[in-house]
Amino acid sequence: MTSEITSPATNTELLRAAFATFNTGDVDKCMAFTAHDLIMNLAELPEPRHGQQVWREGYEMMRNAFPDLRAHIEDIVAAGDRVALRLRFRGTHRGEFLGIPPTGHAIEYVSYEFYRVADGLIAEEWICSDMATLFRQLG
Template identity: 50%
Template sequence: MLATNTASQENIALMRDAFAALTRRDLAAAAEFLSPDFIINLAGVPHQMRGRRIWRRNLEAFFNAFPDIQIETQDMFAADDKVAVRLRFTGTHTGEFLGNQPTGKRVDYQSYELYRIADGKIAEEWICSDMLTILTQIGAFPARHLMLMWLAGYRVWFAAGVGLLAGVISTLMLSSIAA
């Protein structure tokens, strides 16, 4: 158990150092923490991406879109060869992002990330960022559409609630008339 705990703590230290380099915008130093055959898994992307070059290209595009982005590590824990990280990103949309022209709008969103460590390097990542929030905040996805999506998902429950309420009211009215 002690060896596993030590390995977990070493993996957390590795990730903290990697995120420190990333926060400094030192992509060369951050890339050194990655294995040469690094695997990238992004939620919503149907295929894996591979390699430091692709990773760096993705980060450069992100930092160009949000040059003042702040990265706050909110939680980090490890078990065996995995490290889970919950991050908060805040910044301003001043560059092109996923085909959306700069808006000057602020973003504040969460990302949930899982990393696999192998041979002292970050070998794989699974990223699940709150893209819907980012796209809504920069105006690429209008908030009214988000509300309509939310309501559409609950229309069955809403209809059932209205029906139940109508039934209760009808029962009470009939009960008072009969009494």
């Protein structure tokens, strides 16, 4: 089975659309942009995580903690099947986040994210978010 190859411009538009949908808070529509066997590589975890359900759980955890969370694309570059983004996330801490009770504080942090697109879907992601800045804002 071979993967459908899409252009860097098409892949860029896929990621723009995915983050526009992310910002609406509609998790089901977000899932439509991801491959069933999505691979997630998070800088703070030693091993990749796998599957749409795991992605959904992470999304819902963030959305519950920061219900108004928005991702702003500051840079986007694509080559081949890869898309790199520099994102700025902003929101308000209104729910528990990793054991930290809601503070009501506004948060803002940067994330460097890389994606691999296959068959018109996000197949793999590498996420390196500035979690130190996020946690400082919750203190």
